[in-house]
Amino acid sequence: MIHVSGITKKFQDHAVLDCIDLDLKQGEVKVVIGPSGSGKSTLLKCIGALEPFDNGSVQVGETRIEGPASRSRSGSDQDKLRQIRLSAGMVFQQFHLFPHLTALENIMEAPVQVLKVSKTEAETTAKKLLQQVQLGNRADRYPRQLSGGEQQRVAIARALAMNPKCVLFDEPTSALDPEMVGEVLSVMRELADKGMTLLVATHEMDFAKEVAGEILMLDQGRVVERGTPSMVFGNPSEQRTRRFLHRITHR
Numbered sequence: 482m483i484h485v486s487g488i489t490k491k492f493q494d495h496a497v498l499d500c501i502d503l504d505l506k507q508g509e510v511k512v513v514i515g516p517s518g519s520g521k522s523t524l525l526k527c528i529g530a531l532e533p534f535d536n537g538s539v540q541v542g543e544t545r546i547e548g549p550a551s552r553s554r555s556g557s558d559q560d561k562l563r564q565i566r567l568s569a570g571m572v573f574q575q576f577h578l579f580p581h582l583t584a585l586e587n588i589m590e591a592p593v594q595v596l597k598v599s600k601t602e603a604e605t606t607a608k609k610l611l612q613q614v615q616l617g618n619r620a621d622r623y624p625r626q627l628s629g630g631e632q633q634r635v636a637i638a639r640a641l642a643m644n645p646k647c648v649l650f651d652e653p654t655s656a657l658d659p660e661m662v663g664e665v666l667s668v669m670r671e672l673a674d675k676g677m678t679l680l681v682a683t684h685e686m687d688f689a690k691e692v693a694g695e696i697l698m699l700d701q702g703r704v705v706e707r708g709t710p711s712m713v714f715g716n717p718s719e720q721r722t723r724r725f726l727h728r729i730t731h732r
Contacts, residue, residue, distance in 0.1 A: 482507045482647055482678050483569075487537035488527055489548070490702075497523050498534065499702040505647065508676040512689040514713075515699035516725060521682035522574075524699070525649045527551070528680070530565035541568045542646050567595075570640030570648040574655050576632040578624040584611065584635045585620040588642045596643065603642070610638035614668050630661030634668055647678035654685060684729060690714055698722045 483505035490498040498520050505511050513521050526532035528539050533551040540546075544565050550558045578587050588607035592598040598606075611617050614634040624632055633653055640648055650669065654662040666688050673679055673692045683689060689696060689710060696713040698706040698721075706713060706722045717723050 482509070482542065483528060483680065484540040484545075485528060485537070486540075488524070488534050488539065489536040490523060490527060490532075490534040496702050498527065500537070501699075501702075501704055503528075503697065503704075505678060505680055507646075507678055509694050510673045510679045510681070510692050511695045511697065512693040513680070513682040513697045513699060514684070514686070514689060514725070519699040520702040521699055522651050525571070525651045525680065525682055529569045529571045529649050530562040531571065539565070541565045544568065567643060568646045570643055570645035572633070572637055572640050572648060572650045572653050574652045576624070576629075576636045576656075578632055578635060578639075580624050583621050583623055584616060584627065584631075587624075587635055588639045591639065592642050606642055607638070610641055611635075613641075613671075614638045615664070628661060629657045630664045633657065633661075633665050637665075637668055637672075647680065648672070650679065650681040650683070652682050652684065654683065686714070686726070686729060698725065700725070 485503040527534045536548040589603040592603040
């Protein structure tokens with residue numbers, strides 16, 4: 482499903498990602514943890530072809546792109562990047578909903594404009610997805626009329642409307658009030674239970690323990706530890722992991 486080999490990305494002389502390897506099989510859930518600035522968001526954006534990288538390669542489904550090609554303007558490389566973007570749905574920290582469109586219209590927009598789906602078909606799918614994220618009665622609401630948690634659930638439905646092979650979650654609850662976190666995590670748990678392939682960067686440790694098949698701990702652009710939740714949370718091998726977990730569970 483996803484194969485990442487030796488990804489490296491630098492800003493000037495600073496390595497934001499330093500030779501990262503990652504494999505994600507169909508139906509698998511992996512969670513990336515680590516302090517702010519460790520490279521979690523950059524990793525997901527590189528995998529989703531939203532940000533170029535310097536070296537290594539990313540493969541999503543059958544489409545593979547190498548570092549230099551991720552910056553290329555050639556038609557064939559742009560086609561590969563587009564295919565990866567269609568295969569890997571992305572849910573961001575901020576919701577990025579169109580303020581002038583209703584919840585239903587936000588979900589319909591990309592299938593109609595990008596996939597050239599008919600408006601009738603897109604509307605039918607959007608209504609089903611709103612029901613799936615428990616917002617069936619919010620179809621005609623504009624983003625300003627929705628809570629943060631509701632907006633994020635619309636954003637999840639929007640990503641699913643493109644029928645992606647996997648969904649990348651970039652700290653999807655970090656911009657929410659604590660009371661709204663649970664409703665978003667509930668939708669994500671349901672996706673995991675249904676066998677959706679998920680790669681999640683998060684600070685929600687209980688969620689990570691519950692749904693992840695593997696945990697990756699990032700620090701300064703490197704994977705410093707990886708293993709099952711019981712291994713990483715119960716008996717981490719690295720002092721850096723122990724310090725991070727202690728700090729985040731006692732904040």
